[in-house]
Amino acid sequence: MKNNPNQTMRAVAIDEFGGIEKMKSRKLPVPKVANDEVLVRVDTAGVGVWDPFEREGGFAKEFGMQANFPLVLGSDGAGTVEEVGDEVQGLKRGDRVYGINFMNPKGGFYAEYTVVNANNAAMIPQALSTRDAGVLAVDGVTALNGLDKALKLKAGESILILGASGGVGHLAVQLAKRMKARVLAVASGQDGVEFVKRLGADKVIEGHRDDILKAAREFAPKGLDAALLTAGGKAAEQAIAALREGGRAAYPNGVEDVSQARNGVKVMSYNAEPNPKTFAKLNELIDGGPFEVHIARTFKLEEAAEAQRALESHYLGKLALVMS
Ligand SMILES: NC(=O)c1ccc[n+]([C@@H]2O[C@H](COP(=O)([O-])OP(=O)(O)OC[C@H]3O[C@@H](n4cnc5c(N)ncnc54)[C@H](OP(=O)(O)O)[C@@H]3O)[C@@H](O)[C@H]2O)c1
Numbered sequence: 272m273k274n275n276p277n278q279t280m281r282a283v284a285i286d287e288f289g290g291i292e293k294m295k296s297r298k299l300p301v302p303k304v305a306n307d308e309v310l311v312r313v314d315t316a317g318v319g320v321w322d323p324f325e326r327e328g329g330f331a332k333e334f335g336m337q338a339n340f341p342l343v344l345g346s347d348g349a350g351t352v353e354e355v356g357d358e359v360q361g362l363k364r365g366d367r368v369y370g371i372n373f374m375n376p377k378g379g380f381y382a383e384y385t386v387v388n389a390n391n392a393a394m395i396p397q398a399l400s401t402r403d404a405g406v407l408a409v410d411g412v413t414a415l416n417g418l419d420k421a422l423k424l425k426a427g428e429s430i431l432i433l434g435a436s437g438g439v440g441h442l443a444v445q446l447a448k449r450m451k452a453r454v455l456a457v458a459s460g461q462d463g464v465e466f467v468k469r470l471g472a473d474k475v476i477e478g479h480r481d482d483i484l485k486a487a488r489e490f491a492p493k494g495l496d497a498a499l500l501t502a503g504g505k506a507a508e509q510a511i512a513a514l515r516e517g518g519r520a521a522y523p524n525g526v527e528d529v530s531q532a533r534n535g536v537k538v539m540s541y542n543a544e545p546n547p548k549t550f551a552k553l554n555e556l557i558d559g560g561p562f563e564v565h566i567a568r569t570f571k572l573e574e575a576a577e578a579q580r581a582l583e584s585h586y587l588g589k590l591a592l593v594m595s
Pocket residue numbers: 319320321409410413433434435436437438439440457458459460477478479501502503506523524525526527541542543544584585586588589
């Protein structure tokens with residue numbers, strides 16, 4: 272069934288790059304579906320810590336892309352398939368899906384509807400609500416790519432996860448446990464420590480206060496096999512110092528201030544890079560038992576500016592916009 276070509280939707284968009292004041296609630300046409308896309312009726316949109324960078328034009332500059340204004344913000348979310356492009360296989364109208372819309376000239380998830388390339392969308396794992404899946408796509412793919420593709424984490428290995436109570440980190444802790452690794456989680460705040468203990472990490476410390484190097488040496492006396500760094504600075508430096516000879520560390524691009532210098536260990540950066548195979552693996556791991564995707568706070572679509580301001584505060588997991 273095709274959507275009405277004159278149909279409009281509520282959205283939060285910008286007419287030019289800039290500060291939070293550029294974000295406006297608008298009525299915009301529902302985007303049209305190409306052959307390889309699905310139209311999604313959005314239930315929940317993730318509010319990523321990188322969304323302000325998108326709003327300021329940082330990604331457009333970095334990737335040398337022209338923006339189509341008004342530009343609807345938001346790079347991930349979840350909802351229900353409303354319409355399917357002619358070449359799309361494996362998704363149908365009515366399916367619950369989550370997905371990534373990064374730098375899509377047709378706009379992102381801060382809207383009642385969005386179109387997503389079918390390769391960047393997947394069915395929501397059975398046990399997750401559509402709401403929770405709204406904050407899963409970018410952080411879930413980033414967590415899995417970090418553990419699996421960048422670090423090539425193996426069963427029985429020890430891994431330190433820095434920023435374990437954050438968006439990528441809390442998912443990475445659970446995925447690493449599913450991959451049968453031993454996890455030393457470095458969380459933020461006492462609430463973060465309690466939260467990550469509940470997620471099944473083998474040992475949890477507080478990363479602003481506790482001695483990371485000491486805790487890591489107790490956890491893995493011969494040195495850690497791996498570290499996933501979702502934050503930089505001194506804590507990341509200590510995590511790298513705690514690696515064994517031949518150990519490896521990975522951080523998603525966007526993490527600032529990661530020191531590269533240490534002989535005998537590999538420190539690499541990487542990107543989320545979604546594709547159907549990665550989504551399938553993510554879903555399989557999530558479906559392997561209870562899994563928590565944590566939304567700290569929800570905002571209405573019209574409160575998107577407030578949600579982006581809240582990115583500056585301390586919270587666990589992720590922030591989200593809900594359409595109703
Ligand atoms: N390149 C890509 O494809 C890609 C994709 C996704 C994410 N990223 C990047 O990856 C990074 C993480 O993303 P995210 O969504 O997970 O962000 P996030 O939710 O802000 O996670 C970072 C976490 O690290 C915590 N933290 C900072 N210093 C700490 C310390 N010393 N000890 C313990 N915890 C500490 C923060 O908590 P407090 O703020 O409370 O300290 C926060 O919870 C961001 O830089 C993002 O831009 C890149």
